[in-house]
Amino acid sequence: MKPDRIPCINPRCGRTAPAAKYPAGWEIVCHKCWKMAPPSLVKRHRQLSKRRRKIDRLIRMPGLGFRTNAIDRLQHANWCAIRVCFNPVDRPEGLDAFIEEVFS
Numbered sequence: 001m002k003p004d005r006i007p008c009i010n011p012r013c014g015r016t017a018p019a020a021k022y023p024a025g026w027e028i029v030c031h032k033c034w035k036m037a038p039p040s041l042v043k044r045h046r047q048l049s050k051r052r053r054k055i056d057r058l059i060r061m062p063g064l065g066f067r068t069n070a071i072d073r074l075q076h077a078n079w080c081a082i083r084v085c086f087n088p089v090d091r092p093e094g095l096d097a098f099i100e101e102v103f104s
């Protein structure tokens with residue numbers, strides 16, 4: 001992968017985005033993978049982004065001292081859940097056969 005590109009968080013995808021378009025350390029999900037993400041997480045992402053924009057708007061108003069720690073934490077937790085969807089924990093070799101054998 002070229003250094004001026006950042007990869008989609010889905011390791012099986014292979015799509016990239018221009019790094020210059022995003023802050024350093026940013027992660028992306030391409031449009032095709034985004035459509036495969038669980039609808040509940042996508043809905044939550046939109047909800048939190050909407051709240052973030054509203055809070056950011058209020059922060060810019062003079063005299064209001066809003067803190068964004070809570071929304072940061074919620075957005076991070078939701079993003080981690082989305083990342084786990086695309087990077088499930090690797091199962092040890094033979095585990096699926098063992099589970100099949102035990103529960104059949």
Ligand SMILES: [Zn+2]
Binds near residue numbers: 008015030
């Ligand atoms: Zn992708």
